[in-house]
Amino acid sequence: MNVPSMLKVQRLTKTYPTAAGPLTVLHEVAFDLAAGATLAIVGPSGSGKTTLLGLCAGLDRPSTGEVILAGESIGALSEDARALVRNRHVGFVFQNFQLIPTLTALENVLVPVELRGEGGAAAEAEARGLLARVGLGERCDHYPVQLSGGEQQRVALARAFMNRPKILFCDEPTGNLDGDTAHAMVELIFGLNREKQTTLVLVTHDLELAARCQRVIRLRSGAVVSDEKTVVTEGTER
Amino acid sequence: MSFILKMAWRDSRASRRRLVLFSFSVVLGIAALVAIGSLGANLERAIDDQAKGLLGADLVLSGRAPLSDAAQRQVAAVGGERAAEISFSSMMSFPAAKDLTRLVNVRAVEGRFPFYGDFVTVPADAPARLRAGGNVVIVEETLLRQFDTPVGGTVRLGATTFTVVGALQKYPGESSALSATIAPRALIPQAALAATGLAERNVLIRHRTMLRLPAGTEPWLVERELRAALRGEGVGFETVAERRRNLGRALENVENFLGLVGFIALFLGAIGVASAIHVYVRQKIATVAVLRCLGASARQSFAVYLVQGLAIGLIGAALGALLGLGVAFAMPRLLADVLPFQVDFFVSWPAVARGMGAGLVISLLFTLLPLLAVRRVSPLVALRSAAADEGSGRDPWRIAIGVFIAVAVAGFAIWQTGKVRDGLGFAAVLAAGFGILALVAKFTAWAARRWLPRGWPYVVRQGIANLHRPNNRTVLLLLSLGLGTFLILTLLLTRSTLLKEIEFSGGGGRPNLLLFDIQDDQVEGLVQTLTAAGAPLLVQAPIVTMKIATVKGRPVEELIRRTRAAGEGRDAEKGRRGDTVKETDAKKGPAGDRLPGWTLRREYRSTYRAALTNTERLVSGKFTGEVAPGEAVIPISIEEGLFKEMGLALGDEMEWDVQGVLLRTRIGSVRAVEWRRLEPNFFVVFPLGVLEPAPKFHVAAVRADDSAHSARVQRAVVAAYPNVTAIDLALVLETVDGIFSKVALVIGLMSAFTVVTGLIVLAGAVLTGRFQRLRETVLLRTLGATRRQLLQIQVVEYAILGALAAVVGGGLALAGNALLAHFVFRITPAVPGLLLAASIVAVSLVTVLTGLLTSRGVTNHPPLEVLRQET
Structure with missing residues (x-):
C-alpha cells in the first residue's frame, strides 16, 4: 500500500542578510516523509537543524524551495494562514518547554483547542486525560513555576497532542533534562506518537535518541550529508 | 472572541x-x-x-454722565421700578486705625436696588437703614476687619464722616472675594454724596440706572427702543441675558x-x-x-x-x-x-x-x-x-x-x-517638546555608547552603559520625566515672571505711588504736601478726557455700526452652525471699516507735553512738542499698539470730541510705550499749545521708601485733598497676589495633578524597569557583584537620567516661559536661577530616590529564584 506523504521538502534554502553579505544557513535540502514515520535531524551546533525544523513547521519562510505539509504548500501562505495550518496539523515540543507562565498546566494544554473556539467540558476532560496520561493528573492546577523541568516538558507534550496533530515537531526535547527524566520523556514521546499515529520530526544532538527514529538526516553547514534509514532496536520501541 | x-x-x-x-x-x-x-x-x-x-435688575443703563432730562423722560416712560447708582473710586480713611486710608469703590445708591438676588449684610437690616438715608455706609466686611472698624464705628469719605451700619457680604452678581481684593465696596445713600465733595471733582464717575420692568415686558425690546432713543448719549445697556x-x-x-x-x-x-x-x-x-x-x-x-x-x-x-x-x-x-x-x-x-x-x-x-x-x-x-x-x-x-x-x-x-490657531500652537509646543526630548534621548544613548571612557570605574561604566544597552529606557524616561519637568516648571516660571514684573515696575528708584484726580488748583499745594511728607513729585501729567469723533473722515457711529453688523453677521452664522459665540468684536483688519469696538467707544484720557518721557520710544514719524495757537490740524503722537489695532497710517486724520469741542488732528508720530511701569502712560499725546484751556485733572507719581512711608504720604494727601485718589505698588502687588491666592487653589490643584502624574509615570517606568533588570542584576550577583556595587550602578543610571530630564525640561520651560512672556503677556521673562537650580536638583533627586525605592529588593532577591523563573 502506498503511504501518503506528510512532509515534503524540496530544494529548501534559507539565507539571512548580514553586514558581511548574505549568509546561507540551509542549502538545497530535500526529503519526503511518509505519514506516521519518524525522522531525526542531527548535526553539530550551527548546522541548520533548528532552522530546518522551523521551516518545516511553517514558523518561517524559506528563501527558496518548498515545504508541503499535510498536502498543503505552506511557503506561499501568509503568516496567519500558516498559523491556521499549525493549529490544525502540528504539535510542538521545545527544548525550553515554552509553557505560558501565567496559565495553569490544564490551561496550557487547552490553548490549541480554545484558539479554535472549541473549549468546553469535553475539551477539558480530554486535556485532563492527556495530563493523566503523562503522569500529571494531580497537577492540573499548578503553574509552570511550580513544576520541575521534566514536569513542564510533560505538560508541553500533553499540549502538543491536544489538537490531535498529524505531525509532531520536537526541538531537542530532552536537551534540558537529566538522564532519568530524559529517558522517561523519550518513552512518552514515542509512546504517544505510536498511540496517536502521529508523524514525528525530532531535532537532536543525541545520537542514541536519533537511533530510535526510522530515519536519520545528518546536516553539516546547512547541507544534508546523509539520509539513512535505521534499524529500530528491538524492545526500544514498545 | x-x-x-x-x-x-x-x-x-x-x-x-x-x-x-x-x-x-x-x-x-x-x-x-x-x-x-x-x-x-x-x-x-x-x-x-x-x-x-446676576444683574439684580431687568435692565441696567450706564454711562460716564448722568442721564439727560430727555433720557430720564424716555426711561420713565418704560414704567416699572427704578433705582440709581453713582460709583467712583476714592480714598476712605479709618479713624479707628489711626486714620489709615484705603482705595475703595464708592456706590451712592438710590431706590430699592437690587430688585432680584441676594444682598447679604451683617446685620441683615443694613440695606433698610441705608435706604432710610443719612450719613450711613455699608462697607465690605473684610475691609472693616482689616482696619479694626466695627459696625457702629465711623469712616470718612471726603469731607463727611459716615457711621457704618453694616458689613457687606454679598451683592448681586459680584464676586465677594474678588471685589474685596480689587476694589472693596462702600455703599452710601445718594443723598449723602453731595456733602462729601467727592462727586463734582471726580472725572471717573460712573452713573447707573437700574430698571425693574413691568411684568410681561421683554427686556431686549425695551433695550432696543431705548438704544434707538438715546443714541449719542453715551449710554451702555446690559440685560440679564447679556450678563449671563x-x-x-x-x-x-x-x-x-x-x-x-x-x-x-x-x-x-x-x-x-x-x-x-x-x-x-x-x-x-x-x-x-x-x-x-x-x-x-x-x-x-x-x-x-x-x-x-x-x-x-x-x-x-x-x-x-x-x-x-x-x-x-x-x-x-x-x-x-x-x-x-x-x-x-x-x-x-x-x-x-x-x-x-x-x-x-x-x-x-x-x-x-x-x-x-x-x-x-x-x-x-x-x-x-x-x-x-x-x-x-x-x-x-x-x-x-x-x-x-x-x-x-x-x-x-x-x-x-x-481657536484653531491657539489649539495648533498648544499642540505644536507639545510636539516640539516631545521631539527635542526624543532627540536628546537618542543622542544620549548614542553618546554613551561612543564616548564611554574605559578608564572609569566599573560601576560608573555599567550605569552609563545601561543608557544605551538593548532594552534601555533612556528615551521613555527622558520623555516622561523631561516633559513633566517642562510643564511644571513652565507653570512656576510664568508665575514668577508675572510677579517679578510687578515688583520690577516699582524698583530702582521708580515711582511706586500714583496719585490721580488732582484738580488744576490743587497741583501747587499737593507738590508742597508731598515734599513735606518726604516724597517729592517725580512725574506729573495733565489729563484731558476725550472721545473719537471721526477716523479718516468717517464718523465714529458709522464705524461702530459696521463693526456691530459684522459681529452680528458672524454671530448669526455661528448660531446656525451651533457653535458657541465667543467673540462679537470684529477682528480687526487694517481695512478700517471694521475697527475693534473698544478703540472707538472708549473715553481717551490724553495728555500734552513737549517731549517724550523715559518710558516712551519714538517708532516712526516726528514727535511735535508744541504748536502755534490756531493750528488747523494738530499733529499728535499715538501709541504703537493702538496704531496697529486701528490700522492707521502716519498722516491719517482723526477728529476728537474734547468735552463738546471738536479738534482736528493728524497722526504725526508713533510711540512704543512701556506700560508696565507704575507711571502715567498715554495712548495719545498732544503737543503744547492746544489742550491747556480744556477742563482737566492731573496725575502724579512719587516714590515712597516703604509701606509705612507710603501710608504716611497717603494720609497727608487725603487729609489735605480728600478727592485725590492714591494707588500704591504694594496695593497692586497685594491685589495680584490676592487674585493669585484665590485662583491658586484651582491652578495649584491642576498643577498638582500634573506633578503627581509625572511621579506615577516615573514610578511606573522604574517599576517596569525593575522587572526588566531583575534578571541581569541577579546574573551580576551570581558573578560576584556586591549589593553596594549594584546600588551604585543604579544610582549612576538614574542620576544621569534625572539630571538630563531636568536640564532639558528646564531648558524647554525657559523657552516656553520666554514665548509666553513675549507673545501673551508682552513682558520680559524672569529667569529665577535659584528656582531653576532647585528644580533640577529636586528632579534628579526624586528620580534617584524613586528609582532606588521602586527597585529595592532587586539587589537582595535570591538569584536561584529568578534564574528559575520563566519571565
Missing part, C-alpha cells in the same frame, strides 16, 4: 497589580478633565438658575484653560502608559511566540493584549471619573468666595462621559503604539529568542497611529481653546 477574553484574563494573572498601576498614570488626567467639565456644567446651571440675581452670556464666556475661558492643564496631565499619563506597555509587551514576546506556534493569528494575539490595554484605559477612566467627581463636588465649596453666585453640585453625565471618553481615546491610542509590536512577533522566537530582534521594516500602522495621535491632540486642543 471568548478565547481572546479568556486568554487576556488568564495572561494578566501575574501582572494585574502592575496593570492597575499603569492605569494610575491616566487617572489624574481624566480626573482633571471630569472635574473641570463637571464644574463647568455646575456653573452653567447655577448661572441659568440665578440669572436675574458675558459671565458664561468668561467662565468658559477659564474652563478651557484649566482643561488644557488637565489635558497635559492626561497626555503625560498616556506617555506613561505607553512606556509601561512597551516594556510589558517586550516581556510578553515569548508568550506571544508560543501562541503563534500553537496557531494563534496575529490578530488574535494582538487582540489579547488590546483587551488588556482597554482594561487599563477603562480602569483609569472609571477611577479618574470618581476622583474627578469628588473634586468637582468639593470645588464649589472651595470657590464659594470667588464666584459671584452660589453653585450647587450635581453629577453632569455629559461632562463625565466627555472626560472619560477623552481619557479612554488618548490612553488607548498611546497603548496601541507599543501594542502594534505584538502583531509582528515571529513564532520562530519560540525556537530561538534572537529572532525577536529580526522583525524589520516600517510598520504603516505605526505611522497611521502616530498621525492619529497628533490629530487627536491638536483636535482636543482646538476644541478646548475654541
Whole structure:
C-alpha cells in the first residue's frame, strides 16, 4: 500500500542578510516523509537543524524551495494562514518547554483547542486525560513555576497532542533534562506518537535518541550529508 | 472572541497589580478633565438658575454722565421700578486705625436696588437703614476687619464722616472675594454724596440706572427702543441675558484653560502608559511566540493584549471619573468666595462621559503604539529568542497611529481653546517638546555608547552603559520625566515672571505711588504736601478726557455700526452652525471699516507735553512738542499698539470730541510705550499749545521708601485733598497676589495633578524597569557583584537620567516661559536661577530616590529564584 506523504521538502534554502553579505544557513535540502514515520535531524551546533525544523513547521519562510505539509504548500501562505495550518496539523515540543507562565498546566494544554473556539467540558476532560496520561493528573492546577523541568516538558507534550496533530515537531526535547527524566520523556514521546499515529520530526544532538527514529538526516553547514534509514532496536520501541 | 477574553484574563494573572498601576498614570488626567467639565456644567446651571440675581435688575443703563432730562423722560416712560447708582473710586480713611486710608469703590445708591438676588449684610437690616438715608455706609466686611472698624464705628469719605451700619457680604452678581481684593465696596445713600465733595471733582464717575420692568415686558425690546432713543448719549445697556452670556464666556475661558492643564496631565499619563506597555509587551514576546506556534493569528494575539490595554484605559477612566467627581463636588465649596453666585453640585453625565471618553481615546491610542509590536512577533522566537530582534521594516500602522495621535491632540486642543490657531500652537509646543526630548534621548544613548571612557570605574561604566544597552529606557524616561519637568516648571516660571514684573515696575528708584484726580488748583499745594511728607513729585501729567469723533473722515457711529453688523453677521452664522459665540468684536483688519469696538467707544484720557518721557520710544514719524495757537490740524503722537489695532497710517486724520469741542488732528508720530511701569502712560499725546484751556485733572507719581512711608504720604494727601485718589505698588502687588491666592487653589490643584502624574509615570517606568533588570542584576550577583556595587550602578543610571530630564525640561520651560512672556503677556521673562537650580536638583533627586525605592529588593532577591523563573 502506498503511504501518503506528510512532509515534503524540496530544494529548501534559507539565507539571512548580514553586514558581511548574505549568509546561507540551509542549502538545497530535500526529503519526503511518509505519514506516521519518524525522522531525526542531527548535526553539530550551527548546522541548520533548528532552522530546518522551523521551516518545516511553517514558523518561517524559506528563501527558496518548498515545504508541503499535510498536502498543503505552506511557503506561499501568509503568516496567519500558516498559523491556521499549525493549529490544525502540528504539535510542538521545545527544548525550553515554552509553557505560558501565567496559565495553569490544564490551561496550557487547552490553548490549541480554545484558539479554535472549541473549549468546553469535553475539551477539558480530554486535556485532563492527556495530563493523566503523562503522569500529571494531580497537577492540573499548578503553574509552570511550580513544576520541575521534566514536569513542564510533560505538560508541553500533553499540549502538543491536544489538537490531535498529524505531525509532531520536537526541538531537542530532552536537551534540558537529566538522564532519568530524559529517558522517561523519550518513552512518552514515542509512546504517544505510536498511540496517536502521529508523524514525528525530532531535532537532536543525541545520537542514541536519533537511533530510535526510522530515519536519520545528518546536516553539516546547512547541507544534508546523509539520509539513512535505521534499524529500530528491538524492545526500544514498545 | 471568548478565547481572546479568556486568554487576556488568564495572561494578566501575574501582572494585574502592575496593570492597575499603569492605569494610575491616566487617572489624574481624566480626573482633571471630569472635574473641570463637571464644574463647568455646575456653573452653567447655577448661572441659568440665578440669572436675574446676576444683574439684580431687568435692565441696567450706564454711562460716564448722568442721564439727560430727555433720557430720564424716555426711561420713565418704560414704567416699572427704578433705582440709581453713582460709583467712583476714592480714598476712605479709618479713624479707628489711626486714620489709615484705603482705595475703595464708592456706590451712592438710590431706590430699592437690587430688585432680584441676594444682598447679604451683617446685620441683615443694613440695606433698610441705608435706604432710610443719612450719613450711613455699608462697607465690605473684610475691609472693616482689616482696619479694626466695627459696625457702629465711623469712616470718612471726603469731607463727611459716615457711621457704618453694616458689613457687606454679598451683592448681586459680584464676586465677594474678588471685589474685596480689587476694589472693596462702600455703599452710601445718594443723598449723602453731595456733602462729601467727592462727586463734582471726580472725572471717573460712573452713573447707573437700574430698571425693574413691568411684568410681561421683554427686556431686549425695551433695550432696543431705548438704544434707538438715546443714541449719542453715551449710554451702555446690559440685560440679564447679556450678563449671563458675558459671565458664561468668561467662565468658559477659564474652563478651557484649566482643561488644557488637565489635558497635559492626561497626555503625560498616556506617555506613561505607553512606556509601561512597551516594556510589558517586550516581556510578553515569548508568550506571544508560543501562541503563534500553537496557531494563534496575529490578530488574535494582538487582540489579547488590546483587551488588556482597554482594561487599563477603562480602569483609569472609571477611577479618574470618581476622583474627578469628588473634586468637582468639593470645588464649589472651595470657590464659594470667588464666584459671584452660589453653585450647587450635581453629577453632569455629559461632562463625565466627555472626560472619560477623552481619557479612554488618548490612553488607548498611546497603548496601541507599543501594542502594534505584538502583531509582528515571529513564532520562530519560540525556537530561538534572537529572532525577536529580526522583525524589520516600517510598520504603516505605526505611522497611521502616530498621525492619529497628533490629530487627536491638536483636535482636543482646538476644541478646548475654541481657536484653531491657539489649539495648533498648544499642540505644536507639545510636539516640539516631545521631539527635542526624543532627540536628546537618542543622542544620549548614542553618546554613551561612543564616548564611554574605559578608564572609569566599573560601576560608573555599567550605569552609563545601561543608557544605551538593548532594552534601555533612556528615551521613555527622558520623555516622561523631561516633559513633566517642562510643564511644571513652565507653570512656576510664568508665575514668577508675572510677579517679578510687578515688583520690577516699582524698583530702582521708580515711582511706586500714583496719585490721580488732582484738580488744576490743587497741583501747587499737593507738590508742597508731598515734599513735606518726604516724597517729592517725580512725574506729573495733565489729563484731558476725550472721545473719537471721526477716523479718516468717517464718523465714529458709522464705524461702530459696521463693526456691530459684522459681529452680528458672524454671530448669526455661528448660531446656525451651533457653535458657541465667543467673540462679537470684529477682528480687526487694517481695512478700517471694521475697527475693534473698544478703540472707538472708549473715553481717551490724553495728555500734552513737549517731549517724550523715559518710558516712551519714538517708532516712526516726528514727535511735535508744541504748536502755534490756531493750528488747523494738530499733529499728535499715538501709541504703537493702538496704531496697529486701528490700522492707521502716519498722516491719517482723526477728529476728537474734547468735552463738546471738536479738534482736528493728524497722526504725526508713533510711540512704543512701556506700560508696565507704575507711571502715567498715554495712548495719545498732544503737543503744547492746544489742550491747556480744556477742563482737566492731573496725575502724579512719587516714590515712597516703604509701606509705612507710603501710608504716611497717603494720609497727608487725603487729609489735605480728600478727592485725590492714591494707588500704591504694594496695593497692586497685594491685589495680584490676592487674585493669585484665590485662583491658586484651582491652578495649584491642576498643577498638582500634573506633578503627581509625572511621579506615577516615573514610578511606573522604574517599576517596569525593575522587572526588566531583575534578571541581569541577579546574573551580576551570581558573578560576584556586591549589593553596594549594584546600588551604585543604579544610582549612576538614574542620576544621569534625572539630571538630563531636568536640564532639558528646564531648558524647554525657559523657552516656553520666554514665548509666553513675549507673545501673551508682552513682558520680559524672569529667569529665577535659584528656582531653576532647585528644580533640577529636586528632579534628579526624586528620580534617584524613586528609582532606588521602586527597585529595592532587586539587589537582595535570591538569584536561584529568578534564574528559575520563566519571565
